[in-house]
Each structure stands twice: as C-alpha cells, then as structure tokens.
Amino acid sequence: MKFIDPHIHVTSRTTDDYEAMAKAGVAAIIEPAFWLGQPRTNVGSFQDYFSSLVGFEKFRAAQFGIRHYCTIGLNSKEANNEALAEQVMEIMPLFLAKENVVAVGEIGFDDMTALEEKYLRLQLEMAKEVDLPVLIHTPHRNKKQGTYRSMDIIEEHEIPPHLVVIDHNNEETCEEVLRRGYWAAFTIYPKTKMGNERMVEIVKKYGPERIIVDSSADWGVSDPLAVPKTGNLMLERGVPQEHVELTCYKNALAAYGQSGQFEESDWLTPEPIDQRTLFEGNSVLRGGQAPRVDKPEDDRIIQ
Amino acid sequence: MSYTPVQLLENWILRQASDSGQAWLDTQREAVATGDLKSLYMAFGFAPRKIGKADLQLTERDYNDAAEARPGWMPHTWTIDQAARVLLLMSLPAEDDAAFFVTLEKLFQTAEIREQICLYQSLQLLPHQELFDDRLSEGTRTNVKSIFESIAHHNPLPMELMSEQAWNQMVLKALFIGTALDPIEGLDRRVNPELARMLIDFAHERRAAKRPIPVELWRVAAPFADEIALEDMKALYASGEQLEQSAIALALVSTASDEADDILKTNPEIAKRAESGEITWRDIAQQAY
Numbered sequence: 277m278k279f280i281d282p283h284i285h286v287t288s289r290t291t292d293d294y295e296a297m298a299k300a301g302v303a304a305i306i307e308p309a310f311w312l313g314q315p316r317t318n319v320g321s322f323q324d325y326f327s328s329l330v331g332f333e334k335f336r337a338a339q340f341g342i343r344h345y346c347t348i349g350l351n352s353k354e355a356n357n358e359a360l361a362e363q364v365m366e367i368m369p370l371f372l373a374k375e376n377v378v379a380v381g382e383i384g385f386d387d388m389t390a391l392e393e394k395y396l397r398l399q400l401e402m403a404k405e406v407d408l409p410v411l412i413h414t415p416h417r418n419k420k421q422g423t424y425r426s427m428d429i430i431e432e433h434e435i436p437p438h439l440v441v442i443d444h445n446n447e448e449t450c451e452e453v454l455r456r457g458y459w460a461a462f463t464i465y466p467k468t469k470m471g472n473e474r475m476v477e478i479v480k481k482y483g484p485e486r487i488i489v490d491s492s493a494d495w496g497v498s499d500p501l502a503v504p505k506t507g508n509l510m511l512e513r514g515v516p517q518e519h520v521e522l523t524c525y526k527n528a529l530a531a532y533g534q535s536g537q538f539e540e541s542d543w544l545t546p547e548p549i550d551q552r553t554l555f556e557g558n559s560v561l562r563g564g565q566a567p568r569v570d571k572p573e574d575d576r577i578i579q
Numbered sequence: 580m581s582y583t584p585v586q587l588l589e590n591w592i593l594r595q596a597s598d599s600g601q602a603w604l605d606t607q608r609e610a611v612a613t614g615d616l617k618s619l620y621m622a623f624g625f626a627p628r629k630i631g632k633a634d635l636q637l638t639e640r641d642y643n644d645a646a647e648a649r650p651g652w653m654p655h656t657w658t659i660d661q662a663a664r665v666l667l668l669m670s671l672p673a674e675d676d677a678a679f680f681v682t683l684e685k686l687f688q689t690a691e692i693r694e695q696i697c698l699y700q701s702l703q704l705l706p707h708q709e710l711f712d713d714r715l716s717e718g719t720r721t722n723v724k725s726i727f728e729s730i731a732h733h734n735p736l737p738m739e740l741m742s743e744q745a746w747n748q749m750v751l752k753a754l755f756i757g758t759a760l761d762p763i764e765g766l767d768r769r770v771n772p773e774l775a776r777m778l779i780d781f782a783h784e785r786r787a788a789k790r791p792i793p794v795e796l797w798r799v800a801a802p803f804a805d806e807i808a809l810e811d812m813k814a815l816y817a818s819g820e821q822l823e824q825s826a827i828a829l830a831l832v833s834t835a836s837d838e839a840d841d842i843l844k845t846n847p848e849i850a851k852r853a854e855s856g857e858i859t860w861r862d863i864a865q866q867a868y
Contacts, residue, residue: 323689330691335723369617370689373624406621536628 277521281503282306282528283382283411283443283461283490286344287325287333293493293500294340300504303543304343306532307333308382308411311351313495319363322350326367330374343543345532347381347411348372355395356387365398372406378535379403381411382443385422388415393429400433409534410440414449416468423449427456441488441531444469450478454486459531461488464502472506476513484519488527584648584704585669588662591635595659600630604663608670616682622667623686623694627660634658651735651764652703664694665701673706680710687714695721696729703736711736716745724756731763738765747774750799751781760795761864767798775803782811794826794867798860801830801839813842816849826863828853 279302286293286307297305307329316322329346337344348371350364371377380403385392403410410430415422423442430440437457444463445453453460462478463469469492479487491502499505507524511517532538582590593601604626610618635657637645645652654662673679683705687698699718702711715737718730730737731753737746746769753760760766778800782792792815800808816827828849831839843850852858 327689327691331695332723335692367689370620370624370685373621373628374691375627375693376691 277301277504277507277517278303278525279503279507280304280306280525280528281491281493281500282441282488282532283308283463283492284500285310285492285494286337286500287328288495289493289500291336291340294337294342297500297504298341300501302342302501302504304345304538305337306345306347306378306528306538308347308379308413309349309351310382310494311353315354315357316360319360319367322360322364323367326371330371330376334376345376345378345538347379348374348377349381349383349399349411350395351382352384352386352392352396352413352415355392356389358391361391361395365395365402368399368402372402372408375537377408378532378538379409379411379441380406381441382413383410384413384426385415386413388418388422388425396426396429397433400430400435403439404433404435409532410435412440412442414442414444416444419444419446420448424452427453427458438531439534443490444492446470447474447478450482450487454482457486459486459488459527461490463490463492464506465492465496465498467497472502472509475506476510476515479510479515479519479523484522484527486527487523488531489523490528581647582644584645584652585666587641587644587648588666588669591637591641592630592659592662592666595633595636596630596663603629604666608667611667611670612672614672619667619671619682620686623664626663626667627693630660630663632658632660635662649704651738653733653764655733657700661697661700664697665704668701668705676707676710679707683711684714692723692726695723695726699726699729700734703734708736708740712740712742712745715741716748719745719749719752724758727752727756728758728762731758733762733764735764737763738769743769743771743773747771747777750774751777754778754781754793754796757793757868759864759868760798761860770799770802772803775800775808779805779808779811782808786811792823794823794863795860797826797830798833801834804834809838809842813845816842816846822863822866824849825853825858829858829860829863 279300281297281302282305284305284307286305309326309329326348329348334344348368350361355361372380380399383396383399385396400410412426414426426442441459441461442453443461445460450460462475464472464475475489489503489506491498491500493500493502503524507520510520529538529540592604596604607618607622611622635654637654642653642655645654671679671682687695690698695718702708715730719727721727731749737749741749750760750763753763778796782796782800785792797812801812804812812827812831815823819827824846828843831843832850832853
C-alpha cells in the first residue's frame with residue numbers, strides 16, 4: 277500500500293529515514309514550515325530555511341524515491357517577535373509561488389497572543405491572494421479553545437472549510453472540527469500527541485471521511501514511519517482497507533491537491549530524467565556517487 | 580534581418596502560449612517595468628503555472644537568430660516558462676546597477692532548483708553581467724548537477740567573466756561530478772598550464788583509487804602535458820578501452836609535439852581516424868555520458 281505523510285519535518289532527519297520511509301511505502305510527503313526548536317533571530321534564517329524547503333530538501337527526497345512538497349508560513353511562536361515577523365511577511369511572496377508549495381502553513385496559535393492572531397489573519401489573507409489551502413497548527417496548551425478560536429477567525433475571513441486542514445487534533449477537538457466541515461488531521465507522535473492505538477479507535481468511531489493521519493516527525497523523539505505503522509495497525513485491527521487508504525493517502529491528496537501542485541501522477545508516473553531539472557536519479561545515477569543497486573551489498577565494505 | 584533577444588523570446592512565447600497566459604505575462608511585465616518588486620517576485624514564481632512548462636519548439640533558424648542576437652546564446656534546453664521569466668527580468672528597470680544587482684541576488688538567494696537554472700542561464704541576456712562573476716563561482720559550488728550544468732554548459736558567461744582560478748575549478752568539478760566538458764563554451768580557448776596540472780593530478784588520484792579516468796580530461800590536459808602525463812597517455816593509448824584510445828589520439832593530434840607523434844605512431848590506425856576528423860570530441864562526450 278502507498279502512503280502520504282502530509283506533515284513531517286524531514287529537514288531535521290537523515291537519509292536513513294528516507295530510505296526506511298520509501299521501503300515502507302511512503303510515496304509523497306509534505307513538510308510544513310516550522311520552527312527550529314530555538315527562535316530564529318533574523319530574517320536570513322527564515323529565508324535560508326524556506327529556500328531549503330523549496331529546493332534542496334525536495335531534491336534530496338527525490339533521490340530516495342520520495343516526492344517532497346511543503347507549506348510556507350510564519351509559525352505561531354515566532355509571530356510574537358513583531359519586528360522579525362514583519363520581515364518574514366515581506367519575503368513570503370518570494371516563496372508562496374514555488375512549485376512544491378501546497379499550502380500556507382503551519383500557522384495558528386501557540387500562546388494565543390494578540391500578535392499570533394495578527395499574523396494568523398494576515399497569512400489567511402495571503403492564502404486567499406495566492407489561492408492556496410491553509411494548514412492550521414493547533415496549540416499544545418489550551419488546545420480546545422485554540423482550535424475553536426482558529427476556526428472562528430477562518431470563518432471571519434470567509435475561507436471555506438474544505439480549503440483548511442486543522443492539525444494536531446485529539447479526541448476532544450475532532451468532533452467539532454469535522455462538524456464544521458474542515459479536514460481533521462492527527463499527529464501520531466510518541467508520548468506527547470496521539471498514539472496509533474488511539475488513532476485506530478478514532479477512525480472506527482468517526483469513519484474515514486476528512487480524517488488525515490500524519491507523523492509530524494521532527495528533531496524530537498518521533499517516528500518517520502508513523503503513518504505506515506498506523507495504517508498497518510488499522511488493517512490489523514479490522515479497519516477496512518479503503519478507510520486506511522482514505523486516512524493515510526487519499527484524503528491528504530484531496531485536501532492539498534486543491535493547490536494544483538500536488539498530483540498523484542507526480543509519483544505514479546514520474547517525469548523522465550531531465551538534465552535541466554532534478555528528477556529522480558539525475559544526480560544519484562550520474563553523479564560522483566555510486567549508482568543505486570537493487571541487490572544487497574556487503575555492508576562492511578565502503579567503496 | 581536580425582532580432583534582439585527580447586524580440587526572439589516574445590516570438591517564441593507567442594507561438595506556443597495560450598491567450599490567457601500571454602495576457603498574464605504582458606500585464607506582469609508592465610507591472611515589473613514600474614519597478615514593482617512584489618510583482619516581480621510573485622510573477623517569477625507563478626510563471627510555470629500561468630504559461631506552462633513545455634520545451635520551446637525551436638528550429639535551426641531560431642538557434643541561428645539567437646546566436647546572432649547574443650553570441651554564444653544556445654537556447655537548446657530552454658522551456659517556455661524560462662523564456663517568460665527571462666522576459667520579466669529584462670523588464671526590470673536597470674539604470675541603477677546596484678539596485679538591479681540587489682534584486683537579482685534576492686531572487687538567486689530564494690530560488691528553487693528550476694528557478695536557479697533559469698537565473699544562471701538568464702544572466703547572459705541581462706544588463707550588468709560583469710557584476711555577477713562571484714555569483715557564477717558561487718553557483719558552481721552547488722551539489723545539484725543540473726544547476727552546475729546551467730552555468731557550465733551552453734553558457735558563454737564563464738568564458739567571458741570568470742577568473743582563471745574560478746574557471747579551472749569549474750572544469751575540474753565538471754570532471755569530478757561526471758558531467759561532460761564538451762558543452763563548456765570556450766573550453767579549448769581557456770586551457771592553461773595550471774588547469775592541465777590540476778587535471779593530471781586528478782587523473783593520478785583516480786588511478787590510485789582504481790577508478791576510471793574521464794576520457795575528456797585529456798583534451799584539456801594534453802596541451803601542457805609533462806613527462807609523467809605523456810607516460811600515462813602512452814600507457815592508456817596502448818591498453819585502454821576504445822573510447823580512451825580515441826580520446827588520447829585526438830588530444831595528442833592537437834598538441835602537435837614530437838613526443839605526441841611518437842606515441843601516435845604506436846597505433847597508426849586510430850591516429851589516422853583522429854587526424855582525419857572522423858573522431859570528434861562531441862562524439863566522445865556523447866559516448867562517455
């Protein structure tokens with residue numbers, strides 16, 4: 277079975293993870309712009325980070341057979357540095373039109389401050405201007421309140437719910453998110469967010485419609501195989517295969533496909549090798565590295 | 580009649596673009612011409628969505644027109660969005676060279692891979708090219724082969740702008756990452772003793788590691804070959820694979836030294852083919868990659 281991990285921060289992961297993900301069936305991933313664990317002190321850090329999301333990381337993933345997409349946004353924590361936030365908003369037009377950008381995000385609330393709200397609203401307007409879906413990060417603390425408030429604001433800006441993914445849901449928030457017509461995403465993240473046994477129960481209870489499973493794997497203790505592991509657990513515990521396909525693949529495709537930049541044909545029928553671009557194999561097969569060989573090698577030998 | 584690069588790009592796009600794509604581009608070019616940077620940044624990004632990504636359908640006549648409009652310009656790999664993006668850049672006010680430079684650098688610094696390829700190919704048509712010699716060298720430090728090739732291949736700017744040091748690094752890196760030398764414009768014109776020394780050292784490294792030596796290397800190394808390099812060539816000419824023998828023959832023919840002649844005599848049949856033009860560097864590059 278093929279999987280999409282529509283929320284993973286691979287920039288902080290190694291190529292070993294890519295190899296394992298490809299082997300587990302992950303065909304495409306989306307990397308939402310995020311914070312780095314420590315606050316960025318100047319706009320240059322954002323610029324280089326965004327550049328890596330639309331450039332090098334897409335290239336690196338392709339070398340391991342995975343299509344990489346991303347979302348671009350000013351995250352909620354760093355919206356609290358107003359001087360910096362203003363500069364980030366200025367450079368966002370340079371990135372929103374890039375080819376693998378499938379949404380504005382992840383944006384929303386952390387502490388629910390006035391500045392967080394200001395930049396959430398400004399970025400919602402930006403998403404309308406460039407006709408892209410929105411990815412909403414919901415806070416760890418005061419989650420229910422933060423989730424509801426985010427949806428209220430989106431409705432004030434008249435963005436239809438089918439264009440918005442509300443992420444990091446739990447048993448407390450998902451009913452209202454689904455009731456209001458949004459895509460409800462769940463993060464399978466060890467210890468802090470959602471475990472995959474709980475996820476199986478949620479799909480059994482609410483059905484597969486508009487539910488999306490992701491890993492959010494990042495620099496923390498997290499699992500880049502969370503989506504395939506959850507999909508397989510669902511099958512093991514009696515969730516019908518078509519429900520697994522919806523929650524671990526098709527719903528993400530439908531939600532982010534609304535950007536016009538996220539199409540199944542990208543990975544099912546990849547474009548041929550093209551020396552002008554970066555498609556699969558271009559560098560691996562013809563560069564200074566050894567070509568990928570599909571037979572086991574003696575891993576004691578480094579050539 | 581001769582055309583300007585702008586006229587050629589406009590004609591090529593007109594042939595292939597939809598009416599709506601064409602109208603979009605016209606509007607964006609007008610906005611950019613007023614110095615509106617936000618319009619430039621957005622339009623530069625959105626060009627493929629609005630105008631498509633097809634290859635430009637060019638004829639021999641178009642290639643000749645291009646070379647006449649801008650010597651060295653070879654738009655053989657250009658796409659329609661690339662042409663549109665270059666027209667947007669050419670619409671940008673350029674009287675203030677410092678401001679022009681800053682704007683272009685901003686685009687370079689935030690460009691994804693296809694955009695970088697476009698930007699490096701665009702410089703040959705833009706004003707103030709002389710300000711971008713460091714940018715070209717920076718670009719060759721990439722680890723993305725297609726970006727490297729957008730600078731090194733079918734691009735007259737490295738030949739025109741790069742310092743000898745940067746030029747030498749570019750040629751060596753091309754061999755190092757396994758890309759062809761033949762499409763480098765001015766390759767034979769800018770050979771120099773230091774470059775030949777670097778390439779001969781590289782050949783020795785490869786031999787020590789029991790890795791093959793790229794055959795095009797001899798084209799650049801041979802004109803300044805020292806005794807050791809001649810020994811290497813002699814050995815390869817005697818026992819190498821056919822492509823290696825052909826490359827060595829061609830390299831030795833062009834040096835026209837007594838030592839080269841002595842080596843060529845050891846296999847007169849290949850030497851004859853090299854002398855008669857039956858073997859060319861283009862053929863060798865095509866077979867090698």
